[in-house]
Amino acid sequence: EQKIVCAYLGRLRKIIKQEKRRTQIKISGVEIDDFPCGPSGFELVAGFCYNGGRVRLSASNVSLLHCSAVFLGMTDKVRSGNLLSQTEDFLEGMLDWPLPDVVSCLKTCDSFFPYADSLGLLQKLVSGLLVKIAGGRCNSADNSSASSPSSSPFDDQESPRSKLRFSFSSSKPGGRVEWWFDDLVRLSPLAIEMLVKTLGSYGSENNSLTLTRFLLHYLNKHKNWVRHKSELPSRVYSGLADTAIHGVILGGRVAFSYRGLLWVFRVLCGFGPTKACEEELERMIGESLDEARLDDLLVCGNGGGGGSVYDVDLVIRLVRIFVNSMNQNQSQKMRRVVRVIDEYLREISPDHNLNMPKFVEVAESLPKSARDSFDGVYRAIDIYLEVSFLILHFEYSRPATSNC
Template identity: 25%
Template sequence: RPPRSKLTSEIKLHLCGSYFDLDKELLASKSARIAKILRENPQENLSVSLHDIPADSETIEIVAKFCHGFDVDLTPENAVPVICAAHYLAMTESHCPDNLQNRAVVYFQREVLPSWTNCLKALKNSVNLLHHAAKLGLLDLCVDSVVAMVREDPRLLGDPLRDGEMPTSYRPNPRRKLFDLCWKSEDLTSLPLELYEPIVESLVLNRVPGEFIASNLCEYARTWLFSGDDDDTPMYETRSKRLTVEALVRMLLPDGGKKGSDPPIVVPSPILFRLLRYAVALEATAECRSRLETAIGRQLDRATPADLMIPSRGYSKGEKYDTECVRRILKNFYCSYAAAEAEDGGGSRLTRVSELIEEFLAEISSDGGTKISTFTEFAEMSAAAASSTGRSCDGIYRAVDIYLERHREMTKSEREELCKVVDCSRMSGEALQHAAQNERLPVRVVVQALFVVQLKLRETVASRRVEATERQKREEEEEEVEEEEEEEEEEDEAVRAEIEKMGSKVMELEKECCMMRREIESSRQQQQQKVSVWKEVKRKFGCVGTAAKNDCNCHVKKKK
């Protein structure tokens, strides 16, 4: 139950645009500042003394309730304002135990800092108290807490941005929805620029992956720049948007487009071109536009013809599109392309840019405000790019034809000057046929087109003759080869016949050898048989052996 105050101590304060009926004794019991003021001068007008209190009417009401003994409801939204007001009023523990400042600080530490959503809510509601909150260190605590949570889970910033891909619409990370019970779609992109930029700078210093930071920056641009009708934007919002563009460019392109210091992620070309359009329309600083032009030039091969259609601010006085800006972008591309070609080649990039220039040339050729000098300069750039890639000049001829159709008031000398960029020798046959019958072209160009047609016709006839001669030569060579193959086959047949003949002779010789072998064997057996009979006769007469040979002969002789 709140204590009752004496009627003599009641005062009416006018603070923050509202009136409050308060008890100054109860205020002094909780606030050392008010107590000191009343001690020095009990009749002091507190409305004047407290005119610079860093609070709004809602915060003053919370302070008044607390001083009068009522319970106060601290929330993430009012925690920072209450701490700032309590600090201003010196509502410290040394003046009164369990005072408001300590109670709010404890709530801030326990309920706000550990929660992603509560941190962002607290930051959003401290915009009008930035100086006081920063002085008390509250902003640094919130920023450090947010950065720590992002380092642990970078997807709190949204889906990562891949090189050159357009970011999808922001979808809160499921992890945040699951573990943060008070989740209400709070995101960094909901913060105003003066709070958002320091957080991003801290994320970069803490080496959070660049693809997550770039994705969040692109979403921030869509939230704060690319929404609403820009034609009805008030002047104060125009200034705010200009500051936003310049800050986003600083954060997306921290290197300033310097050579050899590429950004951590390739920002999609549509985002860069859209930022450039806003930078031009809002008259951003020259440094801001230069950074964008340099970044776009380094990845110009990723752009589309529509991206280059940057409206000119002085359209009523001159050209419809900002050709000077496109010229600077092309210059940046050629500088980066020369370096890339020296390192690892880049022919495909140059081909895409050559096609892009031709499309842009065709678009500006239909603009009645396009000067001949401007058109000629871009046509020469396109011709140089087409020559380097070996492409035809049909696109340049088409743009010249459109320009002549749109600017019929041109003099003969102007048409002659314009058509110098047309190189008939590098046009296709279809384009040459069209040029030969084009009444808008100067006679010189028509004659040149006819000459090139005749020249190409001669070359075609000559090449066909050469092809016919070569074909006939190949046929003759093929016939000679066939004849040689036939002769080789005949020789092979003769060799095979001779081999077969020799084989038959060998077989006959083998047969004769076999017969002779059998005859020799039979004669040998007969001879052995005769020798064995004679030995038997000698045995019977006892003349076996060589020693008894003479004796045997002697016995026979005696019988005679």
């Protein structure tokens, strides 16, 4: 068996020769330390060797075989037509593959990502991916002059005011979904990070609405997955969230409706963006608080506000941002905010987990001069006190339990 395998594996042949010189005895087994491609990679390599140097290459196995071949020294110097040259030839035809195949090829690198990166394979695949997307964009363009073959698929050709506005509906988050968005959703956050950095659009360098829309689509698809996969690299997701926020800030209210901004906030804040980016997004939302409706403010709580059902602290911050951005000629906007905050107070008042200081803080977040009437506040207080009384009555009326 050693003879069959050693006919193709230069690294193994070298190890066996060294061991024979050292021990002068027949070797029954050899350990290959730090093999990056795991048992599945070695199984494919063994199949190649026992099949006389033949293997059916595909987009789903070529990355694994290529990295295995490099590590094991399966070059043409060891045997003509060896595995490395076969995988290299196969990868050269990447530009003829359909986009899902390029994505699959990149996806299979997840388990040996650092090694594939060190070989330059990831950069080759990411570049091929961008070429395929750009080519598809050119082919789908109504006017062949609208995009040149050398242009990036993330270049925004339109003027800012002609870009599609990112809105929100309960059934579909909004924003145009490009033909390639769902294919790339399968990729790991590390692969997406590499793609964004290849474009030179990472973090504050993001000036593409198309890339921003893709990142929002990608992170929205991953949000439930991340909640159950705490071992995933949070730093990478945080960086992608920051990149998306920078794009949203650049697009501003020209590209994003108010409800769109709130949807963006709900999606991205679950990925741990930096405090500076989160505050900037809150500033955009807070300054347009007069456009909010009650259900816009009913963001699920995260432990703040005494463990309340809704994120009361967020609403308090948004109100303060709005008040600080106001001038004397915007009384109509202030009245709209007063109305929605009074509705919000009535909505949160039955929440028995909401403590009194936090309830009062919401009520006092607007200046007294903003209200013509305090009827809305009084109604909310009545509900809050009634619920609190009922809870106390229930607690005191329960029979005492014995600790025996």
